[in-house]
Amino acid sequence: MSQSIIDAVATSHDISQEQLSVLLHTDDMMLVQTLFAMARQATQRSYGNKVFMRGLIEISNHCRNNCLYCGIRRDQSGLQRYRLTKEQILQCCAAGHQLGFRTFVLQGGEDAWFDDDRLCDIVSDVHAHFPDCAITLSLGERGRSSFQRLFDAGAERYLLRHETASPMHYAQLHPAEMSFDNRMRCLDDLKAIGYQVGCGFMVGSPYQTDASLWADLQFLRRFQPQMVGIGPFIPASGTPFADRPAGSVDLTLRLLSIIRLILPSVLLPATTALGTLSPNGREMGIMAGANVVMPNLSPQGFRAQYSIYDNKLASGSEAAECANDIRSRLNGLDRDASPDRGDFRP
Numbered sequence: 437m438s439q440s441i442i443d444a445v446a447t448s449h450d451i452s453q454e455q456l457s458v459l460l461h462t463d464d465m466m467l468v469q470t471l472f473a474m475a476r477q478a479t480q481r482s483y484g485n486k487v488f489m490r491g492l493i494e495i496s497n498h499c500r501n502n503c504l505y506c507g508i509r510r511d512q513s514g515l516q517r518y519r520l521t522k523e524q525i526l527q528c529c530a531a532g533h534q535l536g537f538r539t540f541v542l543q544g545g546e547d548a549w550f551d552d553d554r555l556c557d558i559v560s561d562v563h564a565h566f567p568d569c570a571i572t573l574s575l576g577e578r579g580r581s582s583f584q585r586l587f588d589a590g591a592e593r594y595l596l597r598h599e600t601a602s603p604m605h606y607a608q609l610h611p612a613e614m615s616f617d618n619r620m621r622c623l624d625d626l627k628a629i630g631y632q633v634g635c636g637f638m639v640g641s642p643y644q645t646d647a648s649l650w651a652d653l654q655f656l657r658r659f660q661p662q663m664v665g666i667g668p669f670i671p672a673s674g675t676p677f678a679d680r681p682a683g684s685v686d687l688t689l690r691l692l693s694i695i696r697l698i699l700p701s702v703l704l705p706a707t708t709a710l711g712t713l714s715p716n717g718r719e720m721g722i723m724a725g726a727n728v729v730m731p732n733l734s735p736q737g738f739r740a741q742y743s744i745y746d747n748k749l750a751s752g753s754e755a756a757e758c759a760n761d762i763r764s765r766l767n768g769l770d771r772d773a774s775p776d777r778g779d780f781r782p
């Protein structure tokens with residue numbers, strides 16, 4: 437009976453709230469294993485054995501926002517703030533290129549110092565020096581004309597997690613000055629401009645419910661992003677949610693598989709948060725249908741300062757300089773780290 441739920445989700449690319457509840461809460465481990473296997477098959481049909489590697493460069497931990505969950509929020513005290521220079525960013529890219537990366541993700545807090553002129557200058561220099569690479573930005577909410585200028589300068593992809601598709605839940609995770617509608621406006625603008633867009637959410641964030649998760653999945657179905665980033669919530673000391681329990685690895689894996697069945701060709705990272713909560717979290721993510729890894733390419737001396745949550749991994753398989761380790765660990769899972777840019781293939 438329950439097996440038929442998985443078949444129904446896989447063929448309709450949709451899920452009812454009741455079906456979601458069963459798949460999230462069943463303690464029938466055979467059923468969960470079947471879910472993972474079906475998701476792996478869907479990944480295989482879309483991308484074969486390829487897993488795509490993205491080099492993550494954390495360009496600034498300054499942030500104007502005060503998201504209740506985030507360790508680099510504006511009110512976080514005792515945090516050394518930093519921002520990378522263009523030269524440092526280009527050096528990271530050069531090191532990454534040498535290691536075989538063909539996508540660079542420039543990620544940062546919402547730092548007003550990185551205005552359009554400065555960012556466009558950086559993006560066009562990265563583009564000119566590494567014309568065979570894709571540039572992904574993950575710099576939060578901006579105006580439409582800003583997104584357009586960055587696109588024109590050579591950025592092709594943008595990651596902006598929607599965080600939750602429930603406006604009520606959004607208001608429980610963010611201060612009143614932040615707006616769900618503006619988040620959605622940004623995502624729509626990015627799509628309209630022609631970016632490959634990534635959205636996503638944390639699993640197990642405070643106040644999350646089965647209903648809000650179902651709303652997230654409905655949003656994904658409607659929005660049809662090219663990428664979806666999900667990872668467990670992990671408490672960050674010093675934040676209002678410091679004492680909340682972390683999200684569950686198991687639930688994250690189930691959701692990765694469900695997202696894979698709903699959006700068979702989406703690019704789905706096995707995130708750092710998953711790897712932080714469990715020593716082989718990222719491997720389990722791949723076995724649940726993920727097909728992207730994003731190791732850290734930031735200068736070593738700054739990694740600890742990009743502390744969006746406690747104990748965030750930035751070494752071992754999370755470190756870009758260990759690209760060859762990562763490749764062999766993927767080979768152990770019967771996967772190959774792809775040497776190409778890893779564009780979305782509808």
Ligand code: 5AD
Nearest residue numbers: 505506597668669670671672744745
């Ligand atoms: N735990 C897990 N993920 C977090 N993020 C921010 N803070 C945390 C946390 N405490 C996620 C958010 C954000 C992305 C950059 O990291 O979803 O969009």
